[in-house]
Amino acid sequence: MQNSDTNRASLIVGLQWGDEGKGKIVDHLAQEVDFVCRFAGGHNAGHTIVTEGKKYALHLVPSGILNPNAVNIVGNGVVLSPKDFIKELEQFDNIEGRVYISDKAHLLLPYHALIDQAREKLKGDKAIGTTGKGIGPAYGDKITRVGHRVGELLDPEKLTQDIMNYFNIYRPIFDAMGVETPNDRDLLADLIEYKEKLGLYITDTTLMVWDALDNNKNVLLEGAQGTMLDIDHGTYPYVTSSTTISAGACSGLGISPHTIGEVIGIAKAYCTRVGNGPFPSEDLGKDGEYLREKGSEFGTTTGRPRRCGWFDAVAMKHAVRLNGVSNIALMKLDVLDGLDSIKVCVAYEIDGKEIDYVPYTLDGVKPVYKEFKGWAKSEGAREFSKLPKEAQDYILELEKMCGAKIGIISTSPDRDDTIIRD
Ligand code: GDP
Ligand code: IMO
Ligand code: MG
Numbered sequence: 001m002q003n004s005d006t007n008r009a010s011l012i013v014g015l016q017w018g019d020e021g022k023g024k025i026v027d028h029l030a031q032e033v034d035f036v037c038r039f040a041g042g043h044n045a046g047h048t049i050v051t052e053g054k055k056y057a058l059h060l061v062p063s064g065i066l067n068p069n070a071v072n073i074v075g076n077g078v079v080l081s082p083k084d085f086i087k088e089l090e091q092f093d094n095i096e097g098r099v100y101i102s103d104k105a106h107l108l109l110p111y112h113a114l115i116d117q118a119r120e121k122l123k124g125d126k127a128i129g130t131t132g133k134g135i136g137p138a139y140g141d142k143i144t145r146v147g148h149r150v151g152e153l154l155d156p157e158k159l160t161q162d163i164m165n166y167f168n169i170y171r172p173i174f175d176a177m178g179v180e181t182p183n184d185r186d187l188l189a190d191l192i193e194y195k196e197k198l199g200l201y202i203t204d205t206t207l208m209v210w211d212a213l214d215n216n217k218n219v220l221l222e223g224a225q226g227t228m229l230d231i232d233h234g235t236y237p238y239v240t241s242s243t244t245i246s247a248g249a250c251s252g253l254g255i256s257p258h259t260i261g262e263v264i265g266i267a268k269a270y271c272t273r274v275g276n277g278p279f280p281s282e283d284l285g286k287d288g289e290y291l292r293e294k295g296s297e298f299g300t301t302t303g304r305p306r307r308c309g310w311f312d313a314v315a316m317k318h319a320v321r322l323n324g325v326s327n328i329a330l331m332k333l334d335v336l337d338g339l340d341s342i343k344v345c346v347a348y349e350i351d352g353k354e355i356d357y358v359p360y361t362l363d364g365v366k367p368v369y370k371e372f373k374g375w376a377k378s379e380g381a382r383e384f385s386k387l388p389k390e391a392q393d394y395i396l397e398l399e400k401m402c403g404a405k406i407g408i409i410s411t412s413p414d415r416d417d418t419i420i421r422d
Contacts, residue, residue, distance in 0.1 A: 008261030009037075009209075009219040013246050014226030015319040017273035019299070019306065020266040021331030021410060023047025026063035026222045028415055029264075034217040035071045036064025037209060039252030040242040041224030042079040042108055042138065043088075044131040046300025050413040057300050060085045061099065062222050065092055071212075073205045076104035077242065077252020079138040080150055082194035083110070101198065102205040103151030108138035109163075111174070111181055118177040128238055129275025131301050139241035146170075150202055156191035160184055206254030213259055221249045221260070227319040228273075235362055238277025246323040265325035265404065267316060269333045269394075272306040274299050278362035281345040281369075282309035295335040310343040310369065313401035318358040320404045329408035330395060333387075334379035342394065343369040346401065372397070381411045384419050 010029070014020045027049040030036050043059035049066060050056075056066065060080060064070035074080060080101060089095060112134030119136070120127045130136060141147035146166060152159045167174070167181045174181050182190075212219050225244040228234045233245060242248065246263050250256060270291055273279045282288065288308040291297065297306035319325070336342055347354045347368040354368055375388035384392065387409075399406045409419040 007213050007216040007219065009213065009221050009249075009255065009259055010262045010264065011221040011223065011246050011249055011260055012264050012266060013223040013323050013325070014244065015265040015267040015316060015323070015325070015328070016226045016271055016312075017228045017279070018224075018226040019046070019272055019274065020226060020268050021329070022223065022266045023049050023058060023063045024331070024410060024413065024415065024418075025264065025266055025329045025408065026220060027051070027066055028418055029220055030064035030067045030070050032218065033064065033067070033070055033220045035073060035209065035212050035219040036062040036067075036222055037073040037075055037205075037219065037253055038062045038222050038224065039075045039077045039249045040244055041240065042133060042135050043081050043084045044133050044135045044240060044301060045224035047222075047224075048300050048413070049415070051415045055413075056091070059088055059301060061088050061092070064220065064222075065095070065098070068094070068098075070098065071208075072099045073208065073253075074099075074101040074105060075205055075253040076102040077248060078102070078105045079108040079135060079142070079242075080105045081108040081134070082153065082198055083190075086194070086197045096200070099201050100203050100205050100208060101150055101201045103149065103202050104204075104206075105150045106138055106142045106147045107150060107153070108134050109148075110134075111179060112137040112141070114179040115174070115177060118179050122177070127276060129277075133301070136241045150198075153191060153195050154199060154202065156188060156195050159191055160188040163187060209253055209255055213255070221253065223249070227322055228315060230322075233322055235277045238275065262326050263324050264327045264329055264408070265320060265323055266329045266331060267311075267319075268331050269311060269336055270295075271309045271312050272297050274302070274304050274306045278365065279307055279309060280348060280362055280365045280367045281312045281343075282307050283343075287339065290339065291335060294338075295332055310345055310367070311398065312345040312367070313398065314345060314348055314356055315358055316398075316402045317356075320402050325404045327407040328399075328402060328404050329410065330398070330406045331410040333391060333395075333409055334377075334411045336391075336394075337375065337377050337379055339374040342372045342374050344372065344398065344401070346370045378411050380417050382417060382419055384409070384421050387419075
């Protein structure tokens with residue numbers, strides 16, 4: 001039975017289309033936590049941390065890695081590419097005892113990426129614009145119950161045989177797509193290397209998280225991607241293949257909803273999206289270009305230019321409700337510095353009617369904007385009272401529109417340029 005004194009975990013979740021700045025906030029909060037746990041996605045994520053002038057791009061390793069006292073957990077809800085995980089770990093020292101991978105996480109192997117890329121090519125102008133990392137095919141194998149789990153890496157000979165059997169069944173599909181499958185000798189060599197390098201970290205992480213909570217440790221749950229990319233609640237089919245919303249933390253780590261305390265939603269002070277799919281408040285003019293250049297809006301994982309536009313208060317209200325957000329961290333306020341006027345999407349127009357909720361599809365939806373006066377400089381501010389009056393007004397208005405407190409404001413990529421409101 002769950003201990004009634006069990007501590008509650010805090011959860012970080014993206015509220016838009018990803019890249020909101022989750023990495024910076026997880027790193028900021030991770031300075032005081034004992035455990036940081038990733039619960040969804042794979043190396044499609046790119047979480048950037050900037051500290052003491054040094055920049056780290058994390059894809060699979062949880063963002064607590066820069067706190068020498070934090071234990072980092074890759075939960076069962078993640079799809080793990082051993083090759084990419086090993087490469088990412090190489091940039092950090094003294095990781096023994098600080099990184100663990102769930103034995104129930106599913107393996108993402110190179111053939112998943114090849115299938116992802118082949119499918120995207122076949123879709124032509126209907127392509128999703130995936131990261132090409134193999135996320136959809138790896139989750140697809142999991143859901144159709146033909147996937148392989150991290151725990152199987154501990155017996156590379158048996159796993160090789162099982163994957164060869166899988167190829168025997170699916171090879172006609174691989175062949176039709178022009179995707180080459182490895183031979184058993186090369187596959188075995190790779191799997192042996194993965195076992196040597198990762199075997200030490202593979203364990204039952206659910207038990208570890210339960211134990212941490214029972215012992216009143218501070219646990220932070222790190223979401224990946226964003227609410228509007230969620231497989232159920234996002235702009236399907238232009239979404240990723242996992243449950244990105246806060247509910248995903250329960251199944252993606254093996255914890256109950258009762259153990260989740262504060263939900264911190266991360267949102268940019270404007271909006272971006274990478275890949276295809278509807279984006280009602282996208283600005284294709286000079287303001288969108290200004291946001292892209294000033295905000296360095298180029299993908300951390302793929303380098304693709306991000307589509308840019310205005311804060312969408314309708315989608316935000318939806319995301320606050322879906323995730324049970326108690327506190328919003330508003331990121332990249334400084335990127336709006338220098339604009340004369342700032343727009344916020346406050347309603348959608350659809351078939352000549354205005355609505356204030358997210359409909360079945362955002363295709364063809366037009367934004368209804370409210371305009372705000374711009375300001376000269378918020379960059380580097382560390383106190384709310386030091387922000388220009390117009391920036392303060394902007395934040396207070398957004399707070400009313402979204403239905404959650406904006407308790408954290410970020411004014412530069414640096415860990416310390418962060419305002420915490422009472
Ligand atoms: P994540 O995927 O949500 O972790 O976000 P990304 O790391 O993909 O993208 C966010 C980008 O914005 C990174 O390059 C961060 O260094 C940067 N960033 C985060 N907070 C701020 C901020 O307040 N101001 C500015 N100018 N950049 C920021
Ligand atoms: P973080 O964690 C932004 C997008 C891709 C594509 C769609 C499907 O850094 O916020 P996939 O490769 O997952 O099948 O691609 O999802 N996407 C992201 N966009 N940030 C991310 O992660 C993303 N992860 C996936 O661009 O549109
Ligand atoms: Mg990112």
